[in-house]
Amino acid sequence: MLSNIGIPGLIIVLVLALIIFGPKKLPEIGRAMGQSLKEFKRSTKGLIDDNDERDLEKEIKET
Numbered sequence: 001m002l003s004n005i006g007i008p009g010l011i012i013v014l015v016l017a018l019i020i021f022g023p024k025k026l027p028e029i030g031r032a033m034g035q036s037l038k039e040f041k042r043s044t045k046g047l048i049d050d051n052d053e054r055d056l057e058k059e060i061k062e063t
Contacts, residue, residue: 017029
């Protein structure tokens with residue numbers, strides 16, 4: 001869905017966000033979203049690492 005948005009659509013979305021939230025709130029919102037994404041990536045990386053460790057332990061026990 002988002003891959004079909006293109007540059008003009010992205011500009012329209014950014015202008016609407018600027019109008020709705022204002023120039024003072026936009027950096028705060030962007031910073032909060034960035035921190036949320038960073039925390040989400042950290043959490044999912046931890047889950048993936050845990051799964052890899054469990055798979056490795058299974059292989060060791062089977063041999």
